[in-house]
Amino acid sequence: MPLLEYDIETMLEGCLANDRKAQKLLYEHFYEFAMTIALRYSRDDMDAADIMSHAFVKVLKSIRTFDSSKGSLHAWIKRIVVNEGLDHIKSRSRFSENVELETVAEPGINNSVLEQMGAEEIMKLIQKLPPATHAVFVLYAIEGYNHREIGERLKISEGTSKWHLSEARKTLQQQLTQYNT
């Protein structure tokens, strides 16, 4: 049951007053939305649960900093969950490769095979990518960021971002080919 606008306002007021019921209500309302994002940056459900718990603690602790004039509550929570997801991936590996490539191969991916696959199968393929490659692929292919923006967020060069995307596509295509045969 979707919350009405005045319900969200009441819920935010309760969160500002550290009312536990209001905080739980906010969590329950955004659980599915946030978990969908968290799963993209995780290797499994437990990883996603870690990302969720850290992200919502940050949301509830810093609820006073939310400014409705600068954006929606959805966008604000999504930004926190994505940042938490990236931190989670970074904790597994260092994003320090600086591969300066002027031209990077852009292998294609067979879309028809993708359409035949289920969401869980696709998710498992992405989760198996190496950490840095996984982060770049999700930010580029799913979140829609460009390489400059990805470089700023992950503190890597644009060249390194392009290389990781190229690697992700190669790996996924190989696995899709194996799936098809």
Next chain:
Amino acid sequence: MHQKTTYEVTITNKLDQLPVPDLRDAIWSRIEGELDADLPNDDGGDTPPSSPNSGNLLRFALPGIIVIIITLFLIKANQKQKQKANNKTTPNTTIVTASPTASPPPIDTSTLIRNTQIPVVRPGTNVPVSPMPIKNDSVTSQPTTVVVVPPVTDNTTQQAPSLVQAPPPQPLKTDSVVGKKKRGVQGITDKDYRIVPKPDSSRKN
């Protein structure tokens, strides 16, 4: 943002339909635990929130803190006045008086008693007067005051004479020539040591 390719759109749509695992309660218990452990703070906010409990504590503690500060200030001022009074008196006497104040602060009477040890000497008694040790904050030490009380007479109608203040005893100086103790018996000169033969009164010639 960049323009998505076909496969990217397909992957995004598929992942949006992905059923999420039901870990609500487990995740919420972790969130609740962390919130209970820390007071909510702003994460990068401009003004940190103040919890209601700390505000109440401050309201109750603040008047007490102010009272303590005022008390300490008044005690210090009182001590300074005492020191000034000590410096202004004559060298022979030291008079200690309590300075009247509009709102008398809680005076440390033990300090006053320690500082004003005035021994009383009655003439005719052999009680030696020794200066009581005085706790003095000033650099120069002040001599003690000795008040001599005249002996009580039978004539009660006679008014007691005014108190005579005897000069203070000289402080002991072990490293000075002036205060050196005289040796030997007083009143004997060199003449006394000359041997003068007495005339023999029994001889007649």
